[in-house]
Amino acid sequence: MRNAGVFAVLYRARTYTYSLRLFGGILSLLLWGDSWLPAQEIDSGYVKKQVSETDLEVLFSYYTQDGEHSAVTGGEGTEHLQVYTPDFRLTHAFDESHRFYASLGVDVISSASTDNIDFHVSSASSLDGRYHMSLGYGQKFPKVGLEVIGKGSVSIESDYFSLGGDLFGSYTDGSQTNTFSLQLQGFFDDLRWGRLNPSTKHSPTKLIYPEELRFREWYNLHDRQSFNASFTWSRVLNRRMILNINPGFSLQQGLLSTPFHRVYFEESFLPKVENLPEQRIKIPLGIGLNSFIGGEWIIRSSYRFYWDDFGILSHTGNIEAPWKVGQSFTLTPFIRFYTQTASDFFQPFGEHSPDEVFYTSDYDLSKFTSIKAGLGVRYYPFASFLKDLSIRYSYYHREDGLYAHILSTYFKYDL
Amino acid sequence: MKQRTSYSLAVQFLPFFSLIVLSLLISACSSVKPYQRAYLNDSEMNGGTATAAGIENYVQTIREGSSGGEGEKGSGGCGCN
Numbered sequence: 001m002r003n004a005g006v007f008a009v010l011y012r013a014r015t016y017t018y019s020l021r022l023f024g025g026i027l028s029l030l031l032w033g034d035s036w037l038p039a040q041e042i043d044s045g046y047v048k049k050q051v052s053e054t055d056l057e058v059l060f061s062y063y064t065q066d067g068e069h070s071a072v073t074g075g076e077g078t079e080h081l082q083v084y085t086p087d088f089r090l091t092h093a094f095d096e097s098h099r100f101y102a103s104l105g106v107d108v109i110s111s112a113s114t115d116n117i118d119f120h121v122s123s124a125s126s127l128d129g130r131y132h133m134s135l136g137y138g139q140k141f142p143k144v145g146l147e148v149i150g151k152g153s154v155s156i157e158s159d160y161f162s163l164g165g166d167l168f169g170s171y172t173d174g175s176q177t178n179t180f181s182l183q184l185q186g187f188f189d190d191l192r193w194g195r196l197n198p199s200t201k202h203s204p205t206k207l208i209y210p211e212e213l214r215f216r217e218w219y220n221l222h223d224r225q226s227f228n229a230s231f232t233w234s235r236v237l238n239r240r241m242i243l244n245i246n247p248g249f250s251l252q253q254g255l256l257s258t259p260f261h262r263v264y265f266e267e268s269f270l271p272k273v274e275n276l277p278e279q280r281i282k283i284p285l286g287i288g289l290n291s292f293i294g295g296e297w298i299i300r301s302s303y304r305f306y307w308d309d310f311g312i313l314s315h316t317g318n319i320e321a322p323w324k325v326g327q328s329f330t331l332t333p334f335i336r337f338y339t340q341t342a343s344d345f346f347q348p349f350g351e352h353s354p355d356e357v358f359y360t361s362d363y364d365l366s367k368f369t370s371i372k373a374g375l376g377v378r379y380y381p382f383a384s385f386l387k388d389l390s391i392r393y394s395y396y397h398r399e400d401g402l403y404a405h406i407l408s409t410y411f412k413y414d415l
Numbered sequence: 416m417k418q419r420t421s422y423s424l425a426v427q428f429l430p431f432f433s434l435i436v437l438s439l440l441i442s443a444c445s446s447v448k449p450y451q452r453a454y455l456n457d458s459e460m461n462g463g464t465a466t467a468a469g470i471e472n473y474v475q476t477i478r479e480g481s482s483g484g485e486g487e488k489g490s491g492g493c494g495c496n
Contacts (some may be wrong), residue, residue: 250489300459380458409467
């Protein structure tokens with residue numbers, strides 16, 4: 001009987017084991033059965049495509065200045081001025097190679113010195129606006145490292161109209177060590193007043209001279225052409241350094257004087273309208289070095305040498321030091337030094353000789369040094385609708401007493 | 416005249432010093448593999464001027480007698496120098 005009981009237990013254990021094996025087999029078939037099945041060819045219709053991207057950049061800037069050498073009043077007088085500049089830029093990438101660019105903005109200008117064109121000293125500061133827009137298209141050729149961008153622009157204010165064209169091309173070699181780029185710009189400007197005035201049926205009619213000097217036409221032309229060529233060679237020196245070299249060339253022709261600038265002469269109470277040559281050649285040469293120091297600091301340094309045939313020679317030194325505080329924050333202190341010689345045609349108030357052919361008392365063309373310093377804060381979150389947020393403040397001071405505060409806020413959205 | 420003399424000397428020696436600096440920098444170049452470009456690809460290493468500084472460049476072109484070079488605004492397009 002005892003042996004019968006043992007055999008019964010053994011029989012039940014063997015049966016239970018067989019059940020477990022059967023259950024495990026069924027389970028593995030369910031989980032991994034497809035690997036046992038013969039392979040099948042499936043056409044999913046999947047095609048790799050670049051998702052189009054649209055970026056919107058919004059820039060708000062506030063600028064205020066004051067000084068004591070307004071060119072409107074011959075080099076003496078207030079230069080108080082405020083400018084508000086909302087600016088919108090749209091970039092739409094259709095795919096990896098094709099992009100569309102558009103920008104629209106307005107500069108709202110409140111200028112005390114502009115009042116003095118007509119000697120409305122007791123009135124509120126004159127208000128003016130400059131409206132500008134541009135459209136462009138760009139294409140990349142990744143296989144050969146080329147990129148080409150073409151843009152057209154237009155800007156208009158009460159006494160200035162400009163049509164512009166911009167062509168940009170760049171080439172990057174296969175190792176991405178060298179990048180060469182060339183930018184060509186052309187501006188065709190008209191300095192006549194009237195396009196924003198209903199009384200002239202929005203037609204340009206005349207140049208705006210100082211009120212007491214409108215008894216004659218001081219110039220026999222009213223247009224200006226400007227052509228700029230800028231070349232950049234960017235070279236990677238090592239894993240942490242990039243060198244940039246920027247030679248340029250500019251040619252301006254036409255009416256280069258400002259019609260409402262007064263010039264006073266020795267032993268004479270009656271001023272004349274500013275008179276400058278009808279051609280100007282400018283040659284800037286810039287060099288810059290960007291370095292990544294340690295794991296958090298970047299040093300962006302640059303120097304520019306400038307010469308033109310108005311007699312101005314200048315040197316510019318600029319240093320920016322972005323500090324990557326955290327994963328998405330950067331603090332950027334910066335400082336800029338500038339010095340220039342005076343133009344051959346500049347003299348202070350009342351010091352021009354009556355025999356001079358070309359003359360100006362615009363202190364922008366005088367001998368001076370200037371300094372600009374400030375701080376920028378940047379926030380660039382990952383995986384967010386807001387891609388970039390920057391706030392930048394700078395203080396500008398010029399040796400002749402002109403000073404300015406500049407505040408800019410910048411937003412970049414991924415639409 | 417004194418001012419012109421000092422700047423004339425600077426102009427004469429500037430190309431010489433520039434060539435020395437450039438040759439020293441360029442001779443120190445080394446090739447960088449794609450996986451070594453983490454620092455170079457950082458947005459703050461961009462050689463151009465930040466968009467937020469656009470109005471500063473505009474102001475400098477208007478309030479100073481020079482323009483162009485190193486990402487600054489060129490001549491024309493507005494009632495400025």
